[in-house]
Amino acid sequence: MKKTLGERIFQYFDIAIMIFxxxxxxxxxxxxxxxxxxSRDAILSNNVTLWPKGFNLAAxxxxxxxxxxxxxxxxTVWLTIIGTFLSVILTLTVSYAMTKNFLGKKFVTYYFLxxxxxxxxxxxxxxxxxxxxxxxxxxxxxxxxxxISTFYIIVMRxxxxxxxxxxxEAAYIDGANEYQTVFQIVLPSIAPTIAAIxxxxxxxxxxxxxxxxxxxxxxxxxxxxxxxxxxVFSKFLQAKxxxxxxxxxxxxxxxxxxxxxxxxxxxxxxxxxxxVQKYFVKxxxxxxxxx
Amino acid sequence: MRRxxxxxxxxxxxxxxxxxxxxxxxxxxxxxxxxxxxxxVFHYAxxxxxVIAFKDFSPFKGIFKSDWVGPKYFIDFLTDENFxxxxxxxxxxxxxxLIFGFPFPIIFALLLNELWSNKFKKVIQTISYLxxxxxxxxxxSIVTTVLSPTTGIINSFLKSILxxxxxxxxxxxxxxxxxxxxxxxxxGFGMSSVYYxxxxxxxxxxxxxxxAIDGAGRIKQTWHVTLPGLRNIIIVLLVLNxxxxxxxxxxxxxxxxxxxxxxxxxxxxxxxxxxxxEKTQYSLTSxxxxxxxVVNFALVYxxxxxxxxxxxxxxx
Numbered sequence: 105m106k107k108t109l110g111e112r113i114f115q116y117f118d119i120a121i122m123i124f125x126x127x128x129x130x131x132x133x134x135x136x137x138x139x140x141x142x143s144r145d146a147i148l149s150n151n152v153t154l155w156p157k158g159f160n161l162a163a164x165x166x167x168x169x170x171x172x173x174x175x176x177x178x179x180t181v182w183l184t185i186i187g188t189f190l191s192v193i194l195t196l197t198v199s200y201a202m203t204k205n206f207l208g209k210k211f212v213t214y215y216f217l218x219x220x221x222x223x224x225x226x227x228x229x230x231x232x233x234x235x236x237x238x239x240x241x242x243x244x245x246x247x248x249x250x251x252i253s254t255f256y257i258i259v260m261r262x263x264x265x266x267x268x269x270x271x272x273e274a275a276y277i278d279g280a281n282e283y284q285t286v287f288q289i290v291l292p293s294i295a296p297t298i299a300a301i302x303x304x305x306x307x308x309x310x311x312x313x314x315x316x317x318x319x320x321x322x323x324x325x326x327x328x329x330x331x332x333x334x335x336v337f338s339k340f341l342q343a344k345x346x347x348x349x350x351x352x353x354x355x356x357x358x359x360x361x362x363x364x365x366x367x368x369x370x371x372x373x374x375x376x377x378x379x380v381q382k383y384f385v386k387x388x389x390x391x392x393x394x395x
Numbered sequence: 396m397r398r399x400x401x402x403x404x405x406x407x408x409x410x411x412x413x414x415x416x417x418x419x420x421x422x423x424x425x426x427x428x429x430x431x432x433x434x435x436v437f438h439y440a441x442x443x444x445x446v447i448a449f450k451d452f453s454p455f456k457g458i459f460k461s462d463w464v465g466p467k468y469f470i471d472f473l474t475d476e477n478f479x480x481x482x483x484x485x486x487x488x489x490x491x492x493l494i495f496g497f498p499f500p501i502i503f504a505l506l507l508n509e510l511w512s513n514k515f516k517k518v519i520q521t522i523s524y525l526x527x528x529x530x531x532x533x534x535x536s537i538v539t540t541v542l543s544p545t546t547g548i549i550n551s552f553l554k555s556i557l558x559x560x561x562x563x564x565x566x567x568x569x570x571x572x573x574x575x576x577x578x579x580x581x582x583g584f585g586m587s588s589v590y591y592x593x594x595x596x597x598x599x600x601x602x603x604x605x606x607a608i609d610g611a612g613r614i615k616q617t618w619h620v621t622l623p624g625l626r627n628i629i630i631v632l633l634v635l636n637x638x639x640x641x642x643x644x645x646x647x648x649x650x651x652x653x654x655x656x657x658x659x660x661x662x663x664x665x666x667x668x669x670x671x672x673e674k675t676q677y678s679l680t681s682x683x684x685x686x687x688x689v690v691n692f693a694l695v696y697x698x699x700x701x702x703x704x705x706x707x708x709x710x711x
Contacts, residue, residue, distance in 0.1 A: 115509070148545070226664075228441035236440070
């Protein structure tokens with residue numbers, strides 16, 4: 105189809121806007137990378153914008169050698185893996201169970217649905233976990249409270265309902281029990297949904313830091329995000345109630361160090377997301393049109 | 396006599412049926428029990444724990460033995476001007492998020508849809524998702540860095556182009572809410588646009604051809620074909636947004652605010668955190684929590700009803 109002059113002009117205008125939006129997303133990252141490798145003098149004279157001035161990788165070396173960082177990375181990885189694994193197993197078993205007929209199904213349905221709309225709130229949850237279960241300074245407090253999400257149960261159940269019943273009948277005739285049915289029949293049939301939901305859980309767990317802050321007191325429990333919070337915002341932390349310290353930003357040592365920490369903490373996600381984003385997009389769309 | 400005996404027979408049979416159904420259900424219960432126990436401990440126990448809002452909770456006495464004080468703490472916070480300050484901030488900040496943050500992904504999706512090059516489209520789309528994937532800690536770190544008065548890129552541009560002296564944006568009340576709105580848009584617009592891009596793809600091309608034959612130009616086509624095609628998804632998302640208005644925003648504000656901007660930036664969730672966790676005002680903050688839950692449920696419920704009436708779609 106032939107394009108009119110007006111359409112051409114609009115197209116260039118549209119491209120210009122898109123490039124502007126692109127720049128707004130990319131520039132901050134470029135700025136921080138540049139700051140992290142620039143020399144200290146250039147940073148303090150506010151000369152560094154999008155390209156590095158001078159070259160200095162010392163901050164990266166320092167972080168990668170630091171015990172706290174390595175420990176935080178290790179914690180983040182294993183908490184994400186274990187948490188995602190348990191979350192997916194629980195979501196799958198409950199979703200499958202909810203497609204069956206059983207005594208008390210109505211009660212169980214409400215039992216799960218209510219959790220979507222009511223919660224005890226921050227403080228009662230905090231008290232139950234710290235004062236009654238004594239889970240302060242344990243990894244349990246970082247994993248167990250966040251395993252179940254009713255929303256994903258609803259999404260997964262509607263997928264399981266779409267599996268042709270003949271497949272289940274065959275398994276039933278072969279004498280498979282419920283556990284075998286879940287893992288040998290249901291799991292492979294809805295593999296794309298499982299993959300998408302695993303990604304959602306994994307991203308949430310990878311990015312979590314709040315539980316570390318309220319339920320633990322020692323560096324051995326830190327995750328990457330909490331590590332970054334302490335490194336970047338420590339000036340605010342010291343200044344909890346007085347306003348003086350906040351204004352002394354120039355005296356905070358090692359700008360490079362903080363910038364390198366941002367890059368190192370963002371790096372794993374930034375390098376993986378282009379390959380997994382399609383799962384998120386599909387997941388979001390199918391969640392929206394679930395009817 | 397006969398009737399009674401059939402009755403007992405019936406009820407015995409009913410009990411027998413029930414126990415048969417129960418036995419048959421056991422394998423399903425085994426699948427449900429682990430998840431239900433977790434919810435009981437970490438979700439339902441705290442729900443029953445909110446009873447401390449009506450008690451003078453002392454950690455030494457525990458939930459059951461603490462003294463009953465009735466609505467004392469509700470009256471306390473409802474008559475406290477600090478509470479009304481954070482209530483006002485919560486409403487205003489979420490309202491700003493809605494009027495500025497909500498339309499932007501729609502405009503972005505429309506503009507993206509008009510691009511001729513599919514390759515360029517794909518690149519822009521993928522990069523627009525990036526901020527969604529990084530945590531709020533990373534985003535807040537970026538915001539603090541680019542806005543820094545000594546080393547920030549924004550101040551450096553302002554200085555070199557307009558010769559303006561460095562501004563400490565995050566410590567100035569007049570800028571704080573704008574920073575929240577803009578950084579929230581920055582993080583979320585790409586992923587939010589996904590809904591609209593998907594809906595745009597599902598609009599039938601014939602409608603555009605028909606409109607073109609009727610003499611409609613591109614702008615008229617957008618107005619009469621594209622926007623009506625997006626109508627339902629816009630309403631559904633608007634309703635969901637309104638429904639979650641009170642609960643969102645903790646991480647972002649908690650990471651970015653400081654005592655200098657409490658007046659304009661402190662919201663219910665951050666206030667509850669400081670009072671509850673840092674100052675151990677357990678009963679008072681539980682009372683605030685209950686109020687927040689009730690308001691939140693009312694919002695979700697109203698939003699859901701509205702959605703059912705306007706778009707014929709609802710959550711339940």
